[in-house]
Amino acid sequence: MLSSALNRASRSRRVRRVVERVPVTRRVVDRFVAGEEIADVVLAGEYLRRQGRSVTIDVLGEDVTDAAGAAATTAAYLALLAALAEKNCAEGADVSLKLSALGQALPGSGDEIAESNARAVCEAAAAVGATVTLDMEDHTTVDSSLAIGAKLRVEYPLTGTVLQANLRRTERDLAELAQPGTRIRWVKGAYREPRSVAYQQKAEVDDAYRRGVRSLMESGCYPMIATHDPAMIEHALRAAARTGRSAADWEAQMLYGVSTGRQRELVEQGRRLRVYVPFGTDWYGYFMRRLAERPANVAFFLRALARG
Numbered sequence: 001m002l003s004s005a006l007n008r009a010s011r012s013r014r015v016r017r018v019v020e021r022v023p024v025t026r027r028v029v030d031r032f033v034a035g036e037e038i039a040d041v042v043l044a045g046e047y048l049r050r051q052g053r054s055v056t057i058d059v060l061g062e063d064v065t066d067a068a069g070a071a072a073t074t075a076a077y078l079a080l081l082a083a084l085a086e087k088n089c090a091e092g093a094d095v096s097l098k099l100s101a102l103g104q105a106l107p108g109s110g111d112e113i114a115e116s117n118a119r120a121v122c123e124a125a126a127a128v129g130a131t132v133t134l135d136m137e138d139h140t141t142v143d144s145s146l147a148i149g150a151k152l153r154v155e156y157p158l159t160g161t162v163l164q165a166n167l168r169r170t171e172r173d174l175a176e177l178a179q180p181g182t183r184i185r186w187v188k189g190a191y192r193e194p195r196s197v198a199y200q201q202k203a204e205v206d207d208a209y210r211r212g213v214r215s216l217m218e219s220g221c222y223p224m225i226a227t228h229d230p231a232m233i234e235h236a237l238r239a240a241a242r243t244g245r246s247a248a249d250w251e252a253q254m255l256y257g258v259s260t261g262r263q264r265e266l267v268e269q270g271r272r273l274r275v276y277v278p279f280g281t282d283w284y285g286y287f288m289r290r291l292a293e294r295p296a297n298v299a300f301f302l303r304a305l306a307r308g
Helices: 002-009 013-021 025-032 038-050 067-086 110-128 139-155 170-177 202-218 230-242 260-268 284-293 295-307
Strands: 054-059 094-097 131-134 160-164 183-187 222-226 251-255 273-279
Touching: 038 054, 038 067, 038 273, 054 067, 067 094, 067 110, 094 110, 110 131, 110 139, 131 139, 131 183, 139 160, 139 170, 160 170, 170 202, 183 202, 202 222, 202 230, 222 230, 230 260, 251 260, 260 273
Parallel strands: 054 094, 054 273, 094 131, 131 160, 160 183, 183 222, 222 251, 251 273
Antiparallel strands: none
């Protein structure tokens, strides 16, 4: 119930105004968001790199309503990649694109606009030794996102795709997509979806996630296992060992500011670890979804409020 309430709050302008006015909010947000400016996220990326962790960087924002907004988001990614290259941090870095922020939902030619903007980012990333991963959003966008990803991989084969275990269709999508060389980020899924298209019970989602981990490890793709669930991490480690994958043949992914101790442990064990690092002024929705995911995050926020 708390998770549902927080997810609803993430879409409420009234609640957003209240949360943003609380002075302590900014201090707590800094745990999950690497600042509002490109310089902030470049510094965070440099720090993580020194700690033996790779990054995938997300310019916060989605649901763009006009072509100008989509162009502005694209420009932000191009500026980010240029800044990473200037600091010699672009090689091996990844950027995460939400196609909705690149114009996907615009009437008429949204898919074409999003594909064109994503292609520009892919071109810039390839030029500096970085890669691109296309985030997956709610179930209504899956066909469009997979189609755009397939087109981009013709020219930029390292373009990654996110698949969500909670969607009933994903097992079929995974089987089709998990081909040699394809980069797949495997997540449980953060969007509230109807029963007709998505598993509703945690146990069902967990079972689907475990099945997907096994399928990814048995395939020829490059799995990117995104989870903070200790049981799922151990499951992935066992599946990798059973299928003979070396540490270089897959990676774990975790969120910036979450499970930092476990992140350090995996790196010390010689595992590949990539941290999902968001930045930007449109932090509210992302922040509320992080609170919704784990009660511990809510407790952390409330303790900070009490101290503030």
